[in-house]
Amino acid sequence: SPFKQARTWEIIKACIQLAKVHRMIKRSGIKELLEKIKNSSKSSSYQPTDLEISQLAAAIDAASLLYPQKTLCLAWAATFALMAGKKKWLCSFVIGIQTNPFYAHAWAETADGTVINDDPAIRETLSMILREPHKGN
Numbered sequence: 001s002p003f004k005q006a007r008t009w010e011i012i013k014a015c016i017q018l019a020k021v022h023r024m025i026k027r028s029g030i031k032e033l034l035e036k037i038k039n040s041s042k043s044s045s046y047q048p049t050d051l052e053i054s055q056l057a058a059a060i061d062a063a064s065l066l067y068p069q070k071t072l073c074l075a076w077a078a079t080f081a082l083m084a085g086k087k088k089w090l091c092s093f094v095i096g097i098q099t100n101p102f103y104a105h106a107w108a109e110t111a112d113g114t115v116i117n118d119d120p121a122i123r124e125t126l127s128m129i130l131r132e133p134h135k136g137n
Contacts, residue, residue, distance in 0.1 A: 002065070005058035014056075014063035018079045022069060025078075033078050034132050037093050040085025041133045047111060048089045056083060057117040073106045073118075080108040080116060081132070091116070092133060096126030 003011070024032045048056075060079050064071035074095075081093035090111035097104045105126060108116040115123055 002058040002061035006055055006062050007059070010055065010059035011062045011066075014059040014079065014083065015066055017083055018060065018063045018067050018071065018075060021075045021078045021082065022067070022071075025075065030074070034093075034130075037078060037081045037085065037132045040082050041091070044085060044088050044090050044133075046088045046090065048084070048087070048091070052089075053110070053116055056080065056087075061117070076117075077106040077108045084108070092131050094123075094128060094132075095130040096122065096128045098126050 006014075021033065024036065057080065060076060060083070063079070064076060077093050081091060084091035092109050092111070093106065094109055095104065095106045103126070105122060107118045107122060109123070110116065113123065114120070
């Protein structure tokens with residue numbers, strides 16, 4: 001259960017950030033969201049530990065369960081990237097696709113390309129079309 005793994009305060013912050021992400025997506029699609037992610041990660045320099053990553057992921061999972069709308073991969077990954085950026089973590093928001101049959105998916109990953117809270121094979125299965133911040137930033 002994500003509620004056992006995450007601190008209450010982190011769950012509350014994740015709920016607030018998730019609500020902001022849902023509003024941004026509804027208001028302006030992905031454009032504003034990408035700009036926020038880019039800005040939040042400008043001074044990122046810290047490589048988080050596996051424990052820190054799993055605790056933040058658990059907080060976002062718990063927030064997703066509490067949030068009244070269904071949280072899809074785009075909102076989950078964007079919430080993780082924004083919260084990681086606020087913590088100055090080296091993490092990215094990624095979108096990948098396949099063409100036949102069409103499928104798109106968003107996820108978060110560490111600076112070394114480790115997929116966070118998702119199937120690691122997704123990185124090899126889908127063609128990456130967007131990564132924010134771009135690798136090397």
